[in-house]
Amino acid sequence: MPTVDIEASPRIGAIRGLARVLPFAGRDTFGLVAGMGISLISSGLALGIPIALEALVDGPLRGNDPSLVWPAVGLIAVLGLFEALFIYLRRVTVLTPGTRIDSRIRNAMYDHLQNLPVSFHDKWQSGQLLSRAHTDVSLIRRWVSFGVVMLVGNSIAIVLGIGILFTWSPTLAILFLICSIPMFVFGSRFRNRFAGLSRAAQDQWGDVATSVEESVHGIRVLRSFGRGGDSLSRFAERASHGRQLEVVKGNARATLGFWLVWIPDFALAACLLVGVWLASEGDLTTGQLFAFFATAAVLASPIESVGYLLALTLEAQSGLDRIYEIFDRENTITSPAAPIVPVRSAGSLVFDDVHYRHEGGDGPVRDVLNGVSLEILPGETMAVVGATGSGKTVLTALPARLYDVTSGRILLDGVDIRDMSLDTLRTRIAMAFEDATLFSDTVRNNVLLGRHDLVSAPESDSDAVLSQALSIAEAEFVYDLPDGVDTVIGEQGLSLSGGQRQRLALARAIAAAPEVLVLDDPLSALDVETEARVEAALRKVLSTTTALVVAHRPSTVMLADRVALLDKGRIAAVGTHSELLATSAVYRHLISSLSDEPIDVDDEGSVA
Amino acid sequence: MNTTGVAGEDRQDFTTRENKAIRARSIALLGLLVRPHRARFGWTAVMVVASTAAQVAGPLLIAWGIDVGLPAAVDRGNFTPILFIVAAFIATGICAAGFLASYTRLSISMSQDILVALRRRIFKHTQRLSLEFHERYTSGRIIARQTSDIDTLGELLSGGLSNLVAGLLFLVFTAVALVSIDPQSGIALAVALIPIVAVTLWFSNASRREFRASRIYSTRLIIQFVESMTGIRAVKAFRREALDRETYAAKVEDYREATRRTIHVFGIYDPALKVIGTLTVAAVLLLGSFRVIEGTLEVGALLAVVLYTRRFFGPIENLAMFYNSFQSASSALEKISGFLEERPSVVEPLNPEPFDATKGNIVATDVSFAYSAGNPVLPTFSLEIAGGQTVALVGATGAGKSTLAKLIARFYDPTDGAITIDGRDLTTIGDADFRRAVTLVTQEAYLFTGSIADNIRLGKTDATDDEVVAAARAVGAHDFITALPDGYDTDVNKRGSRISAGQRQLVSFCRAFIANPRVLILDEATASLDIPSERLIQSALQKLLTNRTAIIIAHRLSTVAIADRVLVMDHGVIVEDGPTEELLRGSGRFSTLHRAWRESLA
Known part of the structure; x- marks a missing residue:
């Protein structure tokens, strides 16, 4: 028989209940x-x-x-x-x-x-x-x-x-x-x-x-x-x-x-x-x-x-x-009473001694991010490289305030993101997640998720944005679906392949036309050829957009102007790909996959 | 139009014939559910009869008290009759209350047993249905079936069935008691049945329509709710809150209006019965009063007649309430029975011969696959993978690699042709045996509520702690797991949110490792891993895959390092097939792909 804590049960009753319904x-x-x-x-x-x-x-x-x-x-x-x-x-x-x-x-x-x-x-x-x-x-x-x-x-x-x-x-x-x-x-x-x-x-x-x-x-x-x-x-x-x-x-x-x-x-x-x-x-x-x-x-x-x-x-x-x-749960991530709108909208993103610790994670658990300081210049693409579990995903979730920093601050165009309204902030920053979350809705609505301004705009306007984003993300396969871009894809896009979902999620972030793009390993499920094409197209977008890109592969790193190496919750080094290859053993370990590959038929490109 | 399975789920405009078919299907399901409990149902009915009989005796005893006990006491000072009557009254009271309590207990445990059985049935069916089905039917709908639909049925079963039996019996008893005291009043009651039947027919049609609408709207509400909550990150990042709130509010309003209508229909029906009841009581009273004045009817008898007539309408209201919850439940049963009517397209054979993969030899003969006719995803092909071979499956996204993997893992069955493992057609192998032999690890490494260790044990339920740790060490997951707050006992929370995608893939590898299947299929199972983790897994795989058949899909061609053979696919067709070394040296697609990949690493 289940045990029930009777003492904990509230006393009657009707009056108190009514007071809460009123x-x-x-x-x-x-x-x-x-x-x-x-x-x-x-x-x-x-x-x-x-x-x-x-x-x-x-x-x-x-x-x-x-x-x-x-x-x-x-x-x-x-x-x-x-x-x-x-x-x-x-x-x-x-x-x-x-x-x-x-x-x-x-x-x-x-x-x-x-x-x-x-x-x-x-x-x-x-x-x-x-x-x-x-x-x-x-x-x-x-x-x-x-x-x-x-x-x-x-x-x-x-x-x-x-x-x-x-x-x-x-x-x-x-x-x-x-x-x-x-x-x-x-x-x-x-x-x-x-x-x-x-x-x-x-x-x-x-x-x-x-x-x-x-x-x-x-x-x-x-x-x-x-x-x-x-x-x-x-x-x-x-x-x-x-x-x-x-x-x-x-x-x-x-x-x-x-x-x-x-x-x-x-x-x-x-x-x-x-x-x-x-x-x-x-x-x-x-x-x-x-x-x-x-x-x-x-x-x-x-x-x-x-x-x-x-x-x-x-x-x-x-x-x-x-x-x-x-x-009674308080919403801890809210817009401030008097939000500041950054004067410039260049897209500079600065992490200033950022710490993050999971809620309830006290005791011996160390901070997931333990003093990250990183400056991403306007228009710059910064890759983040780190071992599995080094805190990359948390790092990408912080600029859009999906989580708030435990201490330290993040500045967008010189303004602490907590001083901006959430709406402004999230309009300026768009994300593509490692799990491509899609909704059971049409392809169009999924891709234009962040474009509220297009809801009542003429279809030709939204079509232009849609087709551009789909083309950059190499997601033109949607035109072959039964109803084209108006096909309702299943919940979480389950009938699509991993690569197809990922490209739609990427198209969604691009369609949002943000100042800052945050991409969490956006090309992991793509084959080499498609990846190369997406990268070529992305480079054009990224030349004018500030971007923070989590990367596992050298090819993704190649999108970036600079690379930040995240190790044990801190930025261990920042530099270009070749600089880091030359100076950091950790980086070499993380990014060079050919080092101990058995069927290394010819030695070109190997950085052992 | 089609109403089989879940096809008509969102429609409200059924023809009479469709209505009949759907209703028959629901009633059949209800019968199936209630059948195993016939004996208990019988006992409940017996106790209901006993309790009802005792309750009906109440007014009779009071009437006796006034007609017999009172004169005896007042006129002759003889208290013996009234003492007997009071004693009888107390005894019947105990019986009425005691049987009432017993049948309440019995009917609750019975209805809860029925509900648990139905939950299990739906759950089992959900697991049996093919992935094709799940890809179009959203999880929200299944959750709606398992929550609000079941709750609705629960209301009928817990309160309704005893309401029905009690109501019916009460009605019969009261009518019999009434007629035995005063047949004339019985005639009034019989006349009253005509309008009762008429309003009930009206109610039946109106409420069925409204309840059906209410089910549909409630399901829509649940679908959006579940999707918003599971996709909350995307909702927030793309500022969907306000728009979603609007669409949700519109759905809430639809649901509110539907609910309002269902209640309103009953709100008319219930007082209508009351009106009929009042008029009947008045008629009985009128007929009786004149006879009392004439001296042909005792006052006590009149009281009893009036009380009985009033009581007659009490159970009618019970029956109305039963009917109301029956209508509500049957609209839920319509949805549930439709869901249960869906047939899985991948069917487990009946009484399969036991199967134990010895070599892991896979042969596909003239196999083709299409989701819909005339739209082949994989045109006819034949393929043989020798036991122990490690095959890399290479090609552009959408080339059909995953589909091929899913055919071999029997997530789908081929449209034509057959696939065998060690000479046995996959369709003839029992699910448990087959899954022990063949395991598919996909890119979506889903973690379930519970500890990390529980999640690893999914690969082998009886694995010891040592085995779990050994598996984690082998795939390089041990270090990150021990760094978690509670190590292997760490709760992964909802959808493993605190665990990164790469870590989830490692856990998912642990599962495959510990499951130790003869045939292992990896579909982009390393996509989110960093290079050192991937390297670790490669070396773990090399050990694991000796003497095992493996099919590996990976865009990172480092996988081919451990492959004996490469298959290159393009638009559903295998365009290249050969030993890895040979293809690498050649000038085909694979060597081009591999070169491009190597350049991407520079």
Whole structure:
């Protein structure tokens, strides 16, 4: 049985939950309150029916007066019809506000998640996020537009009903109340237990969603190694744990349900006995006894529904906790209040004693970047060479502020990038990543991703940019796709080869026409011939654009004016390719692949 | 139009016939899921009957109390009848509540078992479906099937089934009890059934339409959400936040409107039933009152009749709620059953003979491959790779090298012709045996949540720690792994973000190394490595590949250093084929390519 930290579970409840929903309610709060009011009216009408019944039994029926039967029954019918009308009105009144609050939370959540830094997303799988942004939000909608309204309506109905019981017979009503006290005990016991369970279950289903996500994104690996079965059993294990939690939750609800049905029944039995005794003493009329039980019958369903509503409230509560865990995450990478726009837009990029350490990476872990200082002149192409794991990828992510430096600073055209607005910064700097992230959209939209200015421009303008970028990146293969540049490529471009994806990602960075291009090993998946052609075309672009290029191969290094050697988180040397070859043993080791190649048929070009 | 599989997933405008077919498919799936639980379902029903019977007895006992117990006590001072009645009332209360709690427990564990079975089924099917399918069906859709669709079904199963049984039984019991007390009132009830059926038919059609729309919009929402979150770097770097927010908001609005409509339809249906209920109660009351005045009906009987009539409409509302969640769930089941209807194009044989690759001899005979007819990616070719040979596959991007590799790794099946390994057709070999014999390492080195060691063990699940470390040492990954905060136990986080692409490729090599297959296919598996790492891997490969068949695709022609043979491909055709030395000395494409490559290194 899963262990649940009950102590950690928040106390009720409905009020605190409402306070957290209200920021998203706006003017729809009125609709919700109106809905509660209407729900009260319909409950009131439902309670009026037994009163009318009593009048009928004690009046016309006792008095044998047929003439009064019609009006009495008519009254009951009208009360019932109004009850139905108000039920309809309640639903309609609450409907739009409820769904609107739902939408607002969804949008706010998506917006917030998009703004949270990459370091946040490194730690949170999208399955976990989805379960919060989708499943939990739906739960909250149900609670707000149904749960809260019913909870308020039913509670008041119960109070009112008990009040009416008092008018029929105070003795019986008090008896009924006393007998009902154990319900509160069981209710609060349930609350303590269920809150923790519901949180645990929601987290578990988030993990299950993550398993699904990974099994699809990593399907090639699973297929290659024939590990579908293992991933299935891991998934099944997670899902069974979720099942287990749901069963425990269900059992808690069943137990509460038992008391919520039996205790009122027991109370009624006591009332029946005492009621008959009171009637035998002449303290109660038959009509009053009749009405007492008719009223009590109306109360049974709101009392029973408390169990469901309480559970819903607790689930919504832990859903809100989960959502607020995201909302409470602060976006650490933001535009400054008064952004500076660099006067020049030449594209000089300076790293000044830059340190970077992964979040939470304290203790003995060294900084990934440990004091990088590097100046890239306007229009210059700087290659970065370093061993696997030397921090090259982090270095490329810093100028566009995908991560922020831990200490030190980066200047673009003389301005600290943290003093610029993110929009300005990211317009001036474009990137191509080592994983070519493509979206399930048309080739056109993928390549023109950074060109918001072209969204509403005439197609001829965007076509010009598109075809130029595609031609530089040697990505003309897209014209052979079924719908040319309007072909929808699958998610992450899965139907394209690695080289094709890489060229599209490169075309995207070029199409953005930035001042500074940051390319993380942009040609690794290209064959030699294509690479040579891309390089020739890139050189033209790079002659006017500042560029930071991570390189593993000499051919990529050849694109650069200068090369920076990154070693153990520091810039060990800067110079031209031949300078570094001559002076740095580390560099030679990293970049010269022919040194110990066995089939070295002729010795030209070897730099052993 | 086609509605088989996932084809009609985004449509809302089905013809009556299509509707029927889709519904039949969903119901069949539901039946399949519920069937193994027939016994428990039966027990649940029994307990529901017992609990319902006990609950129905309640008003009857109160009526008796007033009609029999009260006069006895008031007129004769005899409390024995009322004491009996109260005792019976308490007993039935315990039964009602006890059986209610038991069937709630039973139905929850049953519905959760059904859901887990369905999750497993979808997951398994996802893994079985061919890559061709996954290339066009996005991960977001599969996640939507596994999350929001399953949740919807869960709502039906956990609350709905017992609602249905309880509701139906309650209805029957109440009707029987009512008729037995007062047949005339039964007639009123029978008349009321006519409008009930009419509004239910209306609701059925309207809600099916709305729920279907709501499923479609919810899936779209999930697709965009998942893509934005997995591609967050690109979203940020290219400042897509604002535009994405707009498109997301538009999808949220579509979904909101669809949800609003589904709730609204029920919002009409539910009070409509209430109206019918009220009018019926009024009719029963009217008929009864006159008879009470005439003296042909007891007041207690009238009370019981009125209570029963009211109670009759209680379960009808339960049934309405059941029907509502049934409609919602069946629109989800439509999507799930469609997904499950997709047939993998690469099928594992039934009852395959065991297979153990001995030599790793690969023969392709008259093989061709096309994604769609008339558009061959690989025109007909034949190829023989002797066991133990290391073959380099060379050619421009898009020449068909990866496709050839995927055919041999059985990610796809040939359109025509056959591929054999050690004389066995690939299509006759069981998946487990085949994957043990042939492993493909691709450029996308995906890491799963878990530790580095877990990720390496993907190659061999029962590998010892020593084996894992040995593999990492062999491919040169040991140093970077031990430098991580927790060494081999370091959690790789989401998609291995803290681990660079080069490091991921090293881990992926460890997997291949530890898997130790007879045939190893490397598709650009070293593209992101720096030269020293690549060199290390080359030497590790040389040791690993003695006596093993290997097919290596690499743009860096340093790979040919370890190849016995080179195949040059161009536009899907093998244009050169020969021993490495021979081709190098010749004047063909390969020697030109190799020269160009060497120059690029200068």
